[in-house]
Amino acid sequence: MYLDANHSSPRQPAAAQIAEHIPQYLNLKVVRIESAHLLSVNPAASAQATARALSIPVRSLMARPDRVTHRTSDTEKWDQRSNVEGPFKDFDDFYARGVDRVPTDVRRYNVAGHSCEVIIPERYASELDAGKSEYDKRLGPADLPALLDAMPNSSYFRKIYLSDLRNPEDAWVNQTGFSTDFRAAMSMVNAELTTYMTERSSHLRRDVLHEWSHQLRYEYWDTEITERFKNAVDLESDWKPNAYAARNNGEQWAVLGERMLGNSGEEFLEAANFAPLRTIVYMRALKHCLDGVSADRRSIDHSYYVARQRYVDEKVLPVAQKKLLNLIEHGNEDEKVWAAELLRYLQCEGLIAAA
Protein backbone atom coordinates (compact mmCIF):
# COMPACT_ATOMS: atom_id res chain seq x y z
CA MET A 1 0.00 0.00 0.00
CA TYR A 2 1.13 3.53 -0.50
CA LEU A 3 -1.07 6.51 0.05
CA ASP A 4 0.17 9.88 -0.92
CA ALA A 5 -0.84 13.12 -2.49
CA ASN A 6 2.38 13.61 -4.39
CA HIS A 7 1.46 13.13 -8.02
CA SER A 8 3.77 15.70 -9.55
CA SER A 9 6.05 14.27 -12.18
CA PRO A 10 9.83 14.67 -11.99
CA ARG A 11 11.60 16.53 -14.77
CA GLN A 12 12.67 14.63 -17.87
CA PRO A 13 14.22 15.40 -21.26
CA ALA A 14 11.74 15.85 -24.13
CA ALA A 15 11.00 12.62 -26.00
CA ALA A 16 11.76 14.27 -29.34
CA GLN A 17 15.18 15.26 -28.09
CA ILE A 18 15.89 11.66 -27.10
CA ALA A 19 14.62 10.25 -30.40
CA GLU A 20 17.06 12.47 -32.28
CA HIS A 21 20.01 10.98 -30.39
CA ILE A 22 19.00 7.33 -30.64
CA PRO A 23 21.84 6.35 -33.02
CA GLN A 24 24.51 7.37 -30.50
CA TYR A 25 23.10 4.96 -27.88
CA LEU A 26 23.79 2.04 -30.15
CA ASN A 27 27.53 2.46 -29.60
CA LEU A 28 27.55 2.35 -25.82
CA LYS A 29 29.26 -0.53 -24.03
CA VAL A 30 28.92 -1.87 -20.52
CA VAL A 31 31.50 -0.37 -18.20
CA ARG A 32 33.54 -2.92 -16.28
CA ILE A 33 32.30 -2.97 -12.71
CA GLU A 34 35.23 -2.79 -10.36
CA SER A 35 33.53 -4.91 -7.73
CA ALA A 36 32.90 -7.92 -9.97
CA HIS A 37 35.41 -10.14 -8.18
CA LEU A 38 33.69 -9.59 -4.85
CA LEU A 39 30.93 -11.95 -5.80
CA SER A 40 31.47 -15.51 -4.81
CA VAL A 41 29.27 -16.62 -7.70
CA ASN A 42 31.52 -18.21 -10.28
CA PRO A 43 30.53 -17.96 -13.95
CA ALA A 44 30.12 -21.72 -14.38
CA ALA A 45 28.00 -22.10 -11.23
CA SER A 46 24.64 -23.76 -11.64
CA ALA A 47 21.49 -21.70 -11.31
CA GLN A 48 20.87 -23.31 -7.91
CA ALA A 49 24.35 -22.41 -6.67
CA THR A 50 23.86 -18.81 -7.83
CA ALA A 51 20.50 -18.63 -6.07
CA ARG A 52 22.07 -20.03 -2.92
CA ALA A 53 24.90 -17.50 -3.02
CA LEU A 54 22.35 -14.68 -3.37
CA SER A 55 19.99 -15.87 -0.63
CA ILE A 56 19.57 -13.83 2.53
CA PRO A 57 19.45 -15.87 5.75
CA VAL A 58 16.09 -16.11 7.48
CA ARG A 59 16.74 -14.57 10.87
CA SER A 60 14.85 -14.62 14.12
CA LEU A 61 12.20 -11.94 14.47
CA MET A 62 11.98 -12.56 18.21
CA ALA A 63 10.53 -9.79 20.35
CA ARG A 64 13.13 -7.53 21.94
CA PRO A 65 11.41 -5.68 24.81
CA ASP A 66 14.89 -4.75 26.09
CA ARG A 67 15.40 -2.53 23.03
CA VAL A 68 12.16 -0.58 23.34
CA THR A 69 11.77 2.25 25.80
CA HIS A 70 8.55 4.02 26.67
CA ARG A 71 9.28 7.68 26.46
CA THR A 72 6.11 9.75 26.80
CA SER A 73 2.34 9.63 26.70
CA ASP A 74 0.15 12.29 25.12
CA THR A 75 -2.82 12.82 22.84
CA GLU A 76 -2.86 13.17 19.07
CA LYS A 77 -5.49 13.09 16.34
CA TRP A 78 -5.81 9.78 14.50
CA ASP A 79 -7.77 9.18 11.30
CA GLN A 80 -10.75 6.95 11.87
CA ARG A 81 -13.55 5.86 9.54
CA SER A 82 -16.70 7.96 10.12
CA ASN A 83 -20.26 6.62 10.08
CA VAL A 84 -20.91 7.97 6.58
CA GLU A 85 -21.44 4.99 4.27
CA GLY A 86 -20.74 6.60 0.90
CA PRO A 87 -20.33 6.19 -2.02
CA PHE A 88 -17.98 9.16 -2.24
CA LYS A 89 -17.52 11.53 -5.18
CA ASP A 90 -13.74 11.42 -5.11
CA PHE A 91 -10.79 10.99 -2.75
CA ASP A 92 -11.20 14.51 -1.28
CA ASP A 93 -14.86 13.88 -0.63
CA PHE A 94 -13.97 10.56 0.99
CA TYR A 95 -11.53 12.31 3.31
CA ALA A 96 -13.97 15.12 4.10
CA ARG A 97 -16.95 12.91 4.98
CA GLY A 98 -15.61 9.39 5.34
CA VAL A 99 -12.80 10.06 7.81
CA ASP A 100 -12.88 11.67 11.26
CA ARG A 101 -9.86 13.04 13.11
CA VAL A 102 -10.24 11.54 16.57
CA PRO A 103 -8.17 12.66 19.60
CA THR A 104 -6.40 9.49 20.79
CA ASP A 105 -4.30 8.89 23.91
CA VAL A 106 -1.01 7.42 22.74
CA ARG A 107 2.30 6.07 24.04
CA ARG A 108 5.55 6.92 22.30
CA TYR A 109 8.51 4.56 22.27
CA ASN A 110 12.13 4.73 21.16
CA VAL A 111 13.89 1.75 19.61
CA ALA A 112 17.56 1.21 20.50
CA GLY A 113 19.78 1.37 17.43
CA HIS A 114 17.24 3.22 15.28
CA SER A 115 16.00 6.78 14.91
CA CYS A 116 12.38 5.77 14.43
CA GLU A 117 9.61 6.71 16.87
CA VAL A 118 6.88 4.15 17.62
CA ILE A 119 3.37 5.35 18.50
CA ILE A 120 0.54 3.17 19.77
CA PRO A 121 -2.87 4.04 21.24
CA GLU A 122 -2.86 3.72 25.02
CA ARG A 123 -5.96 1.46 24.91
CA TYR A 124 -4.17 -0.93 22.52
CA ALA A 125 -0.85 -0.90 24.41
CA SER A 126 -2.59 -1.85 27.64
CA GLU A 127 -4.52 -4.71 25.92
CA LEU A 128 -1.23 -6.05 24.54
CA ASP A 129 0.44 -5.66 27.94
CA ALA A 130 -2.42 -7.59 29.56
CA GLY A 131 -1.55 -10.57 27.31
CA LYS A 132 -5.13 -11.22 26.13
CA SER A 133 -5.26 -14.39 24.04
CA GLU A 134 -7.00 -12.74 21.06
CA TYR A 135 -3.96 -10.46 20.77
CA ASP A 136 -1.44 -13.31 20.94
CA LYS A 137 -0.16 -12.82 17.42
CA ARG A 138 -0.51 -9.06 17.23
CA LEU A 139 2.53 -7.04 16.31
CA GLY A 140 3.67 -4.93 19.26
CA PRO A 141 6.48 -2.39 19.83
CA ALA A 142 8.90 -5.13 20.93
CA ASP A 143 8.56 -6.87 17.54
CA LEU A 144 9.91 -3.84 15.71
CA PRO A 145 13.67 -3.89 16.55
CA ALA A 146 14.34 -7.09 14.56
CA LEU A 147 12.35 -5.80 11.59
CA LEU A 148 14.11 -2.43 11.63
CA ASP A 149 17.49 -4.20 11.82
CA ALA A 150 16.70 -5.83 8.46
CA MET A 151 15.84 -2.63 6.56
CA PRO A 152 18.54 -1.35 4.16
CA ASN A 153 18.17 2.08 5.79
CA SER A 154 15.81 2.06 8.77
CA SER A 155 15.69 5.86 8.95
CA TYR A 156 13.23 5.72 6.03
CA PHE A 157 10.69 4.94 8.75
CA ARG A 158 10.50 8.20 10.65
CA LYS A 159 7.52 6.95 12.63
CA ILE A 160 5.70 3.66 13.02
CA TYR A 161 2.07 3.75 14.14
CA LEU A 162 0.58 0.54 15.50
CA SER A 163 -3.16 0.82 15.03
CA ASP A 164 -5.84 -1.39 16.59
CA LEU A 165 -8.30 -0.42 13.84
CA ARG A 166 -8.64 -0.98 10.11
CA ASN A 167 -7.15 1.50 7.69
CA PRO A 168 -9.97 4.02 7.10
CA GLU A 169 -8.88 4.14 3.46
CA ASP A 170 -9.91 0.51 2.92
CA ALA A 171 -13.40 1.86 2.26
CA TRP A 172 -12.08 4.09 -0.52
CA VAL A 173 -9.98 1.28 -2.08
CA ASN A 174 -13.06 -0.95 -2.02
CA GLN A 175 -15.24 1.70 -3.64
CA THR A 176 -12.70 2.29 -6.42
CA GLY A 177 -12.76 -1.33 -7.47
CA PHE A 178 -9.49 -3.11 -6.70
CA SER A 179 -11.48 -5.49 -4.57
CA THR A 180 -14.67 -5.30 -2.52
CA ASP A 181 -13.12 -6.69 0.65
CA PHE A 182 -9.65 -5.21 0.57
CA ARG A 183 -7.97 -4.89 3.98
CA ALA A 184 -4.63 -3.13 4.17
CA ALA A 185 -2.24 -4.68 6.68
CA MET A 186 0.08 -1.67 6.44
CA SER A 187 0.46 1.67 4.70
CA MET A 188 3.23 4.17 4.16
CA VAL A 189 2.72 7.94 3.94
CA ASN A 190 5.57 10.46 4.10
CA ALA A 191 8.02 8.08 5.79
CA GLU A 192 5.39 7.04 8.33
CA LEU A 193 4.46 3.37 8.46
CA THR A 194 1.12 2.37 9.94
CA THR A 195 0.18 -1.20 10.75
CA TYR A 196 -3.51 -2.12 11.09
CA MET A 197 -4.20 -4.89 13.60
CA THR A 198 -1.22 -6.57 11.95
CA GLU A 199 -0.19 -10.00 13.16
CA ARG A 200 3.23 -11.65 13.23
CA SER A 201 3.56 -14.00 10.27
CA SER A 202 6.13 -15.71 8.09
CA HIS A 203 5.79 -12.90 5.54
CA LEU A 204 6.18 -10.00 7.97
CA ARG A 205 9.72 -9.13 6.90
CA ARG A 206 8.63 -9.15 3.26
CA ASP A 207 5.59 -6.95 3.97
CA VAL A 208 7.63 -4.37 5.86
CA LEU A 209 10.21 -4.35 3.04
CA HIS A 210 7.33 -3.67 0.63
CA GLU A 211 6.39 -0.54 2.59
CA TRP A 212 10.04 0.42 2.96
CA SER A 213 10.42 0.19 -0.83
CA HIS A 214 7.66 2.76 -1.30
CA GLN A 215 9.78 5.19 0.68
CA LEU A 216 12.91 4.25 -1.30
CA ARG A 217 11.10 5.39 -4.46
CA TYR A 218 10.07 8.64 -2.81
CA GLU A 219 13.57 9.34 -1.52
CA TYR A 220 14.64 9.52 -5.18
CA TRP A 221 11.47 11.16 -6.52
CA ASP A 222 13.38 14.24 -7.68
CA THR A 223 15.83 12.19 -9.71
CA GLU A 224 14.99 10.37 -12.93
CA ILE A 225 14.35 7.06 -11.23
CA THR A 226 10.55 7.30 -11.23
CA GLU A 227 10.30 8.08 -14.94
CA ARG A 228 12.85 5.47 -15.96
CA PHE A 229 11.07 2.85 -13.88
CA LYS A 230 7.86 3.74 -15.72
CA ASN A 231 9.69 3.17 -19.03
CA ALA A 232 10.93 -0.17 -17.73
CA VAL A 233 7.43 -1.27 -16.67
CA ASP A 234 6.00 -0.23 -20.06
CA LEU A 235 8.74 -2.14 -21.89
CA GLU A 236 8.31 -5.24 -19.75
CA SER A 237 4.52 -5.36 -19.66
CA ASP A 238 4.64 -9.13 -20.24
CA TRP A 239 5.86 -9.82 -16.68
CA LYS A 240 3.24 -9.40 -13.95
CA PRO A 241 4.60 -10.47 -10.55
CA ASN A 242 1.07 -10.33 -9.04
CA ALA A 243 -2.32 -8.70 -9.51
CA TYR A 244 -1.72 -6.10 -6.81
CA ALA A 245 1.38 -4.77 -8.61
CA ALA A 246 -0.76 -3.86 -11.62
CA ARG A 247 -2.58 -1.15 -9.62
CA ASN A 248 0.07 1.45 -10.44
CA ASN A 249 3.82 1.93 -10.83
CA GLY A 250 4.27 2.59 -7.11
CA GLU A 251 2.96 -0.91 -6.39
CA GLN A 252 5.01 -2.36 -9.25
CA TRP A 253 8.05 -0.88 -7.54
CA ALA A 254 7.17 -2.08 -4.04
CA VAL A 255 6.22 -5.59 -5.20
CA LEU A 256 9.53 -5.80 -7.07
CA GLY A 257 11.23 -4.63 -3.87
CA GLU A 258 9.90 -7.74 -2.10
CA ARG A 259 11.91 -9.82 -4.61
CA MET A 260 14.97 -7.57 -4.64
CA LEU A 261 15.30 -7.62 -0.83
CA GLY A 262 13.48 -10.81 0.15
CA ASN A 263 15.20 -13.90 1.55
CA SER A 264 14.79 -16.11 -1.50
CA GLY A 265 17.65 -16.08 -3.99
CA GLU A 266 15.43 -17.91 -6.53
CA GLU A 267 12.72 -15.26 -6.40
CA PHE A 268 15.30 -12.50 -6.73
CA LEU A 269 16.80 -14.20 -9.82
CA GLU A 270 13.39 -14.87 -11.32
CA ALA A 271 12.52 -11.17 -11.16
CA ALA A 272 15.91 -10.17 -12.56
CA ASN A 273 15.44 -12.66 -15.36
CA PHE A 274 11.89 -11.66 -16.36
CA ALA A 275 12.29 -7.94 -15.69
CA PRO A 276 15.96 -6.96 -16.12
CA LEU A 277 15.06 -3.34 -16.91
CA ARG A 278 12.95 -2.82 -13.79
CA THR A 279 15.59 -4.64 -11.76
CA ILE A 280 18.36 -2.36 -13.01
CA VAL A 281 16.42 0.80 -12.13
CA TYR A 282 15.34 -0.44 -8.69
CA MET A 283 18.91 -1.41 -7.88
CA ARG A 284 20.18 2.04 -8.85
CA ALA A 285 18.01 3.50 -6.11
CA LEU A 286 19.12 0.79 -3.69
CA LYS A 287 22.77 1.47 -4.46
CA HIS A 288 22.40 5.17 -3.70
CA CYS A 289 20.56 4.28 -0.51
CA LEU A 290 23.18 1.76 0.66
CA ASP A 291 26.02 4.16 -0.16
CA GLY A 292 24.33 6.83 1.97
CA VAL A 293 23.76 4.84 5.15
CA SER A 294 26.40 5.40 7.82
CA ALA A 295 28.48 2.39 8.90
CA ASP A 296 27.01 2.34 12.43
CA ARG A 297 23.44 2.25 11.07
CA ARG A 298 23.86 -0.49 8.49
CA SER A 299 21.34 -3.29 8.21
CA ILE A 300 22.28 -6.73 9.53
CA ASP A 301 21.72 -7.81 5.91
CA HIS A 302 23.74 -4.95 4.39
CA SER A 303 26.40 -7.16 2.81
CA TYR A 304 23.70 -9.35 1.19
CA TYR A 305 21.98 -6.32 -0.31
CA VAL A 306 25.33 -5.05 -1.60
CA ALA A 307 26.05 -8.48 -3.15
CA ARG A 308 22.71 -8.46 -4.97
CA GLN A 309 23.16 -4.92 -6.19
CA ARG A 310 26.62 -5.80 -7.55
CA TYR A 311 25.28 -8.97 -9.12
CA VAL A 312 22.75 -6.83 -11.00
CA ASP A 313 25.42 -4.40 -12.22
CA GLU A 314 27.62 -7.27 -13.30
CA LYS A 315 25.27 -9.94 -14.64
CA VAL A 316 21.93 -8.30 -15.32
CA LEU A 317 23.20 -5.09 -16.91
CA PRO A 318 24.52 -6.77 -20.10
CA VAL A 319 21.17 -8.55 -20.51
CA ALA A 320 19.30 -5.28 -20.00
CA GLN A 321 21.52 -3.46 -22.46
CA LYS A 322 21.00 -6.13 -25.12
CA LYS A 323 17.24 -5.93 -24.59
CA LEU A 324 17.32 -2.12 -24.95
CA LEU A 325 19.42 -2.22 -28.13
CA ASN A 326 17.04 -4.77 -29.58
CA LEU A 327 14.07 -2.54 -28.73
CA ILE A 328 15.75 0.46 -30.34
CA GLU A 329 16.20 -1.51 -33.53
CA HIS A 330 12.94 -3.43 -33.65
CA GLY A 331 10.49 -1.73 -31.27
CA ASN A 332 7.66 0.65 -32.15
CA GLU A 333 8.16 4.43 -31.97
CA ASP A 334 7.34 4.62 -28.24
CA GLU A 335 9.52 1.66 -27.37
CA LYS A 336 12.49 3.14 -29.22
CA VAL A 337 12.21 6.36 -27.20
CA TRP A 338 11.73 4.59 -23.85
CA ALA A 339 14.65 2.26 -24.53
CA ALA A 340 16.88 5.19 -25.51
CA GLU A 341 15.85 7.05 -22.36
CA LEU A 342 16.93 4.05 -20.30
CA LEU A 343 20.26 3.74 -22.10
CA ARG A 344 20.93 7.43 -21.61
CA TYR A 345 20.09 7.03 -17.93
CA LEU A 346 22.49 4.08 -17.54
CA GLN A 347 25.13 6.20 -19.22
CA CYS A 348 24.50 9.09 -16.80
CA GLU A 349 24.82 6.59 -13.94
CA GLY A 350 28.25 5.57 -15.29
CA LEU A 351 27.21 1.98 -16.01
CA ILE A 352 27.73 2.12 -19.74
CA ALA A 353 30.02 4.29 -21.81
CA ALA A 354 30.91 4.99 -25.44
CA ALA A 355 32.99 2.17 -26.93
Ligand SMILES: [Zn+2]
Ligand atom coordinates in the same frame (compact mmCIF):
# COMPACT_ATOMS: atom_id res chain seq x y z
ZN1 LIG B 1 2.21 -1.00 -1.58
